[in-house]
Structures are given as C-alpha cells and as structure tokens.
Amino acid sequence: MPEVRKALVRGFNPCEACTVRHLSVCDALDAHELDRLNAMVTQNRVAPHQMIFSEGDPAAHLFNVIEGTIKIYKLLADGRRQITGFLFPGDFLGIALHDRYTYSAEAVNAARLCRFPRTKFESLLREFPKLENRLLQTASNELAAAQDQMMLLGRKSAAERVASFLVTLAARARQRRQPNRLIALPMSRADIGDYLGLTIETVSRTFTRLRTSGAIELPDSHHVDIVDRDALEDLAGLDYDEPPAAVRAL
Amino acid sequence: MPEVRKALVRGFNPCEACTVRHLSVCDALDAHELDRLNAMVTQNRVAPHQMIFSEGDPAAHLFNVIEGTIKIYKLLADGRRQITGFLFPGDFLGIALHDRYTYSAEAVNAARLCRFPRTKFESLLREFPKLENRLLQTASNELAAAQDQMMLLGRKSAAERVASFLVTLAARARQRRQPNRLIALPMSRADIGDYLGLTIETVSRTFTRLRTSGAIELPDSHHVDIVDRDALEDLAGLDYDEPPAAVRAL
C-alpha cells in the first residue's frame, strides 16, 4: 500500500513543494496535515479543450488548479452558454458541495490539476476545521465576485464589460506579482463573449474601439497591453466598494 | 450580567421557539448551543424601504431573516443598480466575511431580523464546526444560485428572465409548503427590473405578454397566478442541471 507509506513516511510530500500552495486552500494546513491531503491527491494533466467534468456528472472529485487556465460554464438546452468563471493556478474547483456538478469545467489551455476524492476531502474538512474555514473564506470571496459579475452582466454596457474584464485580469496579475501591463488572454473571443454576455463580434469590435481610443494595445489577439489604466478603470464603472484611487463619486 | 444568566439558565431561549429555525443556519445547533447563539442575538424590526446596511459600511453584524423580504444590491457611481438577491424568512444575510459590506441591504416590506455581532458570531463558528459547515453549505447553495443568475443575466431574453423569476419564486414557495400557484410579489417593478437586468417598462410589458398568452393571471400588480406552469417552465429555458420533469433535451 504505497498510499499508506506516503502518509507515514514524512519528507516525501509533493504538496510541500507545491509552487501555488500559498495561493490555495491547502495553505491552511501545516506540514503534517498536508501529508493527509497528499495521501488522497492525484495529479492530473489536461490538454487544451479537454473536459474535466460536465454539468450533471456525479461530483466525485474536487480540484485545485496548479497550472493553466480552466473555464467553468453552464449551458441552456439550445446551446447558449454562460461562462461563470475562469480559474487560474491556486484556484479551487468544485466548492459547490452537491452530489452532482451544477456546471461544466473545461481546460482553456494545457493545465495541471490536483484531484481529491470528494468524500475523502469532506472527511478531512470535518477533521480540520481550519481547512473548512479557509474554504468558507474562499466561497465568500467567490460570492462577492459573483455579485460583481451580476452587476456587470445586468447593468454594464459592452465597453464597460470588456474594460472591467481587463481591469480584473490586471488586478489578478498584480496580486500574483506578475507584470500587470501586458496581460495574457489564454481564452478565445468566444469564451470572452460567453463570459461577458456578449457575442464574439461585439467583443472584437469593443477591443478595436479600446485600441483606437488609445486605452490598450493589441500586440496579438491573445495579449493586451494596458496603456492607460486610469481610462480603463474609469470605463469599467467603478463599483461602489472598491474605489480604485482617490476619487469616489458622491 | 444578564447575558451570562441567559446563557446559564436554560428554558428562556427564544431561538428554540423560532418559527423559521428549520429553514436557517441555526438549525445546525442543539439546544445548549442555541443558548450561546441566543446570548448574542438582538431582534430587530425594520420598516419598508428601511436600510439595514450600506455597501462600504463596516461589517459589524450578520443577520437572519425572520419575517418579511429583504433585497441586497450593488450600485454604480451613476446610480445604476443591480439587485443580486431577495431574502426571505430563514435566509442568512452577510455570509461575505469581509471587514466591510460589499453590498447594501434594504427591507422590501416590514421585516424582522435576528442580528448577531460579527466578531462574536465568528468565534462561535470556530467553536462549533457544524455551524461553520452549515454556513459553507449555505454559501455553496448561494454560489450555485448566483451562477444560475449569471446565466439568466448573460444569456436569457426578457421573457425567459421573467418566466425564470416566477418559476424560481414558485419553487421557493413549494419548498416552504406554501401555495405555489398564487405567488406574492412584495417587490416593485423597479426592483424586479434591477434584479433581472431589465427596465421597469420591459418588465411590465413582459408581464402583460405572459398574461395575454395565458401563462399567468395578474389579480393585482403584486400577485401572480401561475395558470400554466409547464408553459412558464418551458419559457424559463431549462438549465441543464435541473430537468423539471421527464423531458431533458439531448
């Protein structure tokens, strides 16, 4: 039983060497607790466009993104699609603790994932309240992000949506101490459209308009250079809660 | 110290008599644990349109809805509003565990709330993992609902949005074993519009069209009689995950 040995013999724990642990829920655990997590994890490589799971599948596993980009989405019967989120390294996939997945997950580009059996992970949650607390924290953040996205989808114009998208990606990059002027867009225009509630064509036109206005450069279709961050943030329609700089309306 | 006495002398606990406990997070606690909760709660009445808290306020309290309807929403600088949810008896308000509220909460009609100081509640969470687990469960459900709403806002037509709204309200009523044909709409057309990402006028026109088509009756502007539930559910654009009856496309 190699799994048992892994749990007993300390010092052989890939989780400890994990490059994105500081970004992930695993960070809530100490070295010994990580052993327990490590005993149930399998690493997983997925190719671009490969499905990770589909809406309606039995929710057998939870995941942590190690590398690459994942999209999660829901479909209507006639094929209309809403992407509800993009996941990046460190992000947790499958918080929804239901018996079946309520959305589909697919790799945008080549990605690596840690995979946890759901039942085992849930028993670990019961055992380590600080892990559960961390997960609640994560869920709480996602809920706030979901509300921002509802505002975007329900009330913002196409230009505001695209600007918000870019500003959010840039903020995420900054958070990870990555360059935040030249932003990578691993996803297609169709993906961006389905995330922002727009068509491919409108996304494309809006990018062009932002370029023409001087707010961004488009070195190629999968990179955006944010030339004028202030202009972009203005356009993004500052939410009441996060005033970007000094100014705050009202 | 009456608070201490309340915690020690059993039998004087309003939480135990709470009529909506079975619907709320409090249900995770047993009688003795309820005493602890009861020691930190204050009941609260709010008048129609009264603010409970505003986006950006220090998040001093968490709430449980006992009676009435609450709306939570976000604003843009120019006044555009997105209502991200309506809360009914038993619903928990303030899951977002941040230092400041990231949205505003306002009473739709006369309502009663239980109010918990946030820091005390959080220490109770640490003490009672099953309460924390229940909260995680709740957050998980809200996340799933938020994703449904993103689909609605990003990809559904006006008719589909209104139909979805009514179907969801009816499902909620059924869940609470209330009549699910005659649905009460305590909120205004403006509220419905800001929830569905539509204007007042479009909401009104869509109601009229649904009435003309025979799917609903409108005894008055705050009640909907669901005459043809199947038609409404068809229109709602069945999500992939919850097939309403037998049929499931593809």
Next chain:
DNA sequence: CGGGACTTTGAGCAAATTCAACCATTGTGG
C-alpha cells in the same frame, strides 16, 4: 504552402431602452 480555425470588419436588423403620456391606487388635507 495550403487549409482550417479564429478574428476582424461591415451592413442590416431586432430586442430592449429611452422618452413620453396616460392610468390606477393610495393616502392626505381641506
């Protein structure tokens, strides 16, 4: 170098919004 997928651009169209007027209900003060 060629083919397919993705992206951009253009023209016309449709759904929902905006602007405006009217109607209904309610509550208030004369």
Next chain:
DNA sequence: CCACAATGGTTGAATTTGCTCAAAGTCCCG
C-alpha cells in the same frame, strides 16, 4: 368625505445598442 397630489404601473413611439448574417483577413500548424 371627497378632491387631488403623489407614487407606481402600463402603454406607445422613437431610438439605440448589440445581435445576426456575411465576407474578408490573419494566424497557426501540419
């Protein structure tokens, strides 16, 4: 108790934003 103002809701006409349909351009990979 009634008149009337105020609020909220409905309906209509014109406008606008983003969508659909169509075609051309670009990039990547074999």
